[in-house]
Amino acid sequence: MSIKKELLVYNSLTRKKEVFKPINEGFIGMYVCGPTVYSDVHLGNVRTFVGFDIIYRFLCYLGYNVRYVRNITDVGHLLDDGEDRMSKGAKAENLEPMEVAQKYTNGFHAMMSIFNAKKPSIEPRATGHILEQIEMVQAIIDNGFGYEVNGSVYFDTLKFAHERKTYGKLSGRVIDELMAESRSDLKNQSDKKHPSDFAIWMKASDDHLMKWNSPWSVGFPGWHLECSVMSTKYLGKHFDIHGGGNDLKFPHHENEIAQNEGACNCSPSNYWLHTNMLLMNGKKMSKSDGNTITPEALMSGDSPHVSQGYDPMVIRFFMLQTHYASTLDISDDALKAAEKGYKRLMQANQVLNKLETTATGNGEDAEVLQLIEATLTDMCDDFNAPKALSRLFELVPKINSYKEGHLDVNQLSKSTLDALKALFHEFIFDVFGLKDISTGGSESAHIVNGLMELITDLRQDARANKDWGTSDKIRDKLTSLDIQLKDGKDGTSWLIN
RNA sequence: GGUCGCGUGGCCGAGCGGUUAGGCAGAGGUCUGCAAAACCUUGUACAGCGGUUCGAAUCCGCUCGCGACCUCCA
Numbered sequence: 054m055s056i057k058k059e060l061l062v063y064n065s066l067t068r069k070k071e072v073f074k075p076i077n078e079g080f081i082g083m084y085v086c087g088p089t090v091y092s093d094v095h096l097g098n099v100r101t102f103v104g105f106d107i108i109y110r111f112l113c114y115l116g117y118n119v120r121y122v123r124n125i126t127d128v129g130h131l132l133d134d135g136e137d138r139m140s141k142g143a144k145a146e147n148l149e150p151m152e153v154a155q156k157y158t159n160g161f162h163a164m165m166s167i168f169n170a171k172k173p174s175i176e177p178r179a180t181g182h183i184l185e186q187i188e189m190v191q192a193i194i195d196n197g198f199g200y201e202v203n204g205s206v207y208f209d210t211l212k213f214a215h216e217r218k219t220y221g222k223l224s225g226r227v228i229d230e231l232m233a234e235s236r237s238d239l240k241n242q243s244d245k246k247h248p249s250d251f252a253i254w255m256k257a258s259d260d261h262l263m264k265w266n267s268p269w270s271v272g273f274p275g276w277h278l279e280c281s282v283m284s285t286k287y288l289g290k291h292f293d294i295h296g297g298g299n300d301l302k303f304p305h306h307e308n309e310i311a312q313n314e315g316a317c318n319c320s321p322s323n324y325w326l327h328t329n330m331l332l333m334n335g336k337k338m339s340k341s342d343g344n345t346i347t348p349e350a351l352m353s354g355d356s357p358h359v360s361q362g363y364d365p366m367v368i369r370f371f372m373l374q375t376h377y378a379s380t381l382d383i384s385d386d387a388l389k390a391a392e393k394g395y396k397r398l399m400q401a402n403q404v405l406n407k408l409e410t411t412a413t414g415n416g417e418d419a420e421v422l423q424l425i426e427a428t429l430t431d432m433c434d435d436f437n438a439p440k441a442l443s444r445l446f447e448l449v450p451k452i453n454s455y456k457e458g459h460l461d462v463n464q465l466s467k468s469t470l471d472a473l474k475a476l477f478h479e480f481i482f483d484v485f486g487l488k489d490i491s492t493g494g495s496e497s498a499h500i501v502n503g504l505m506e507l508i509t510d511l512r513q514d515a516r517a518n519k520d521w522g523t524s525d526k527i528r529d530k531l532t533s534l535d536i537q538l539k540d541g542k543d544g545t546s547w548l549i550n
Numbered sequence: 551g552g553u554c555g556c557g558u559g560g561c562c563g564a565g566c567g568g569u570u571a572g573g574c575a576g577a578g579g580u581c582u583g584c585a586a587a588a589c590c591u592u593g594u595a596c597a598g599c600g601g602u603u604c605g606a607a608u609c610c611g612c613u614c615g616c617g618a619c620c621u622c623c624a
Binding site: 068086087088089094095096097098099100101102104138224225226227276297298299300301302303304305327328329330331332335336337371374375376379380382384386387388389390391392393394395397398400404431437439440442443444445446447450453454456457459460516519521524525528532537538539540541542546548 | 552553554555556561562563564565570571572573574575580581582583584585586587588589590616617618619620621622623624
């Protein structure tokens with residue numbers, strides 16, 4: 054196995070861009086914090102997981118054998134009032150907690166599929182790893198970093214911070230400040246030795262729905278614990294990449310590191326990657342002030358925030374235009390622009406696939422090869438998809454010019470043209486994970502293609518006879534069906550708008 | 551209040567010390583039966599004020615504005 058190129062990644066842990074070196078040559082273990090399945094997925098989830106999907110796809114493209122683990126959190130994630138998210142959902146909908154988890158897990162999977170995100174290699178659930186979580190709690194206690202109070206077990210952050218000097222490293226927190234700022238009215242605060250200590254096992258109240266037997270109480274695991282346990286179980290104590298949304302840095306990831314170190318005496322992951330938040334019209338998405346839109350509404354157009362619906366591939370393209378670590382500001386104008394750009398790219402790819410050359414080239418070769426190389430280099434620079442995409446767009450006018458005859462395609466050697474075709478195919482579909490919605494590829498698409506060929510032939514005959522009435526009638530009718538005809542030098546192509 | 555990040559042409563968005571980003575929109579042109587599409591040409595932008603430097607959107611400081619986290623969050 055050979056890796057195509059050296060990769061740079063921005064590591065949240067060191068706050069620097071670093072050369073990526075896997076622990077085992079050719080292999081990568083990557084853990085990404087998945088959703089808590091207590092309600093419908095929202096757009097922010099989509100942004101995050103599409104972001105990591107592109108990272109995963111690109112690592113595979115580079116030639117790495119990647120084990121991608123993304124969990125489903127279905128227990129232990131508490132609300133402000135101390136109620137478990139799953140339990141709250143269950144009571145509200147009169148369902149078993151596991152029904153709630155299954156319902157929203159299904160919804161999450163469906164949405165990931167709509168956005169063409171690849172499935173992870175392993176998708177473990179927190180409730181499927183209660184035993185392992187209990188074992189890790191015990192290991193943390195045995196190592197002196199956990200203490201039990203009234204059936205609950207807490208992580209001793211103060212002791213850990215003093216002995217290891219790593220607590221707060223990821224998020225830039227200082228434990229003394231946490232102490233000063235922590236409010237005293239938070240749940241079970243009185244049981245903790247220190248305000249920043251967090252529960253790794255919680256004793257359940259009588260009416261709590263999800264609970265398990267343990268050495269300390271009938272209870273349930275803390276929220277941060279499942280990720281420590283499942284990453285360790287499937288990727289080992291020490292693996293390559295850990296990812297998640299920016300908002301998980303603190304406390305979730307910070308506590309995760311503490312648990313891993315507390316239990317296994319080593320830092321879990323070499324590189325920490327964080328995707329940034331999704332904004333709408335420059336502001337945080339928030340249900341309370343109405344500044345929010347569901348993925349469904351964005352696709353259907355059924356929202357005051359958009360003038361029309363957008364295809365998930367257009368939304369994915371839109372996301373590609375912003376670096377994963379930058380905030381993504383969604384707006385109707387930006388989506389409209391993305392829709393046009395997306396179509397232009399897909400059209401260019403179709404045109405490219407029909408180009409042929411017989412010559413041995415030169416003239417055009419150097420420039421095209423240089424752009425091909427630059428695309429790869431940009432993507433290797435911390436997965437800079439927007440920049441890599443811009444390289445593709447630099448090639449689009451060239452491709453169109455070859456077709457139109459403004460540039461001579463025979464100035465391109467066959468090997469360069471093949472490399473160009475490969476670049477477009479691999480980046481658009483394999484790495485960026487886009488789909489060409491104009492071609493479909495289904496049975497009906499095949500029929501449509503045949504019909505359109507017949508119609509454009511008939512119109513071509515009419516035009517040859519200067520029968521403008523007939524040719525315009527055909528064009529106008531197709532236009533009303535949102536089918537656009539494009540008359541070129543060597544025939545007419547069409548596009549469904 | 552604390553921590554971190556951001557502010558780029560009409561809109562979106564790369565760049566991170568010297569070279570054209572790119573997309574969308576706009577203008578002029580080529581092509582075309584007309585139109586669309588496509589192609590060509592065209593924009594000299596980096597919140598403000600100082601400083602460092604031969605040279606700054608890019609480094610430093612201050613000011614203003616925005617956002618995230620600090621409490622559940624992708």
